Amino acid sequence: MTLPPVSRRRYDASGRRAQARVNRERILRVATRLFRAHGYTATSIAQVAAEAGVSTPTVFAAFKSKxxxxxxxxxxxxxxxTEEGDRRVHEAPTAAEALRRYADAVADVAHRAYPIYAVAVAAADADPQIAALVADLDRHRLTGAGYIATTVAAKRGDADLSRVGYLRDTIWALNSPLLYGLLVHQRGWPVEAYRDWVATALTALAAPVPSARH
Structure with missing residues (x-):
């Protein structure tokens, strides 16, 4: 007698993937909190794993390295x-309005990012890999500042590339999370006051000096 073929159930890995995502998100939350509280050097992967309720190999599997x-x-x-903030900037009817909307985005990002960004900057002197990370973050900020500068220049009809470069560098300097840290964390400014200051500074500096060459 010929037996009917055995039906093999396909393995469903969706549950495992979902658990991996949950673990990853929890590890990232815990690591962020520990880095902010204790700094990069003083925070170990073992501590992160213990507080996240996972094994140390699980942390390395998810993130590869500290x-x-x-x-x-x-x-x-x-x-x-950030996509919504960028869209609002690019859709602004005037250059001045684009800069005001960008100041809103800068304040929003700096409020979230400064505490953990400051951890990276503090660790950069002692760790070349962290120094490279900070340098990479600065390059990304410069690229983003270039997009905003190009948009603002187009809205005011300025085709001079040296002026675009001046505005890019001005935006890059003013959107640094470290500047947020100086005014909000060290000097105690409200976030709203910082946002308004950035808007005022950007508007005032948007007209570049004639000798600017980049």
């Missing part, structure tokens, strides 16, 4: 709803 864990913590803090 440096990458810090990088993703910074990226998550900077991320937020």
């Amino acid at each position: 440096v990458n864990l810090l990088k993703e913590a910074v990226d998550a803090a900077i991320g937020g709803d």
Whole structure:
């Protein structure tokens, strides 16, 4: 007698993937909190694993290295709803309004990102990998500042590339999370006051000096 073929059930890995995502998010939250509280050097992967309720190999499987864990913590803090903020800037009817909307976005990002960004900056002197991470973050900020500068220049009809470069560098300097730290964390400014100051400074500096060459 011929037996009917055995039906093999396909393995469903969706539950495992979902658990991996949950673990990853929890690890990132815990690591961010510990980095902010104790700094990069004083926070170990073992501590992160213990507080996240996972094994140390699980942390390494998810993030590969402690440096990458810090990088993703910074990226998550900077991320937020940046696409919506960028869209509002690019859709602004005038250059002045674009700068005001950009100041809103700068304040929003700095409020989220400064605490963990400051951790990376503090660790950069002692760790070349963290120094490279901070340099990479600065390059990304410069690229983003260039997009905003190009938009603002187009809205005011300015085709002079040297002027665009001046505005890019001005935006890059003013959107640094470290500047937020100086005024809000060290000097005690409200976030709203910082936002208004950035808007005023950007508007005042948007008209570049004639000798600017970049």
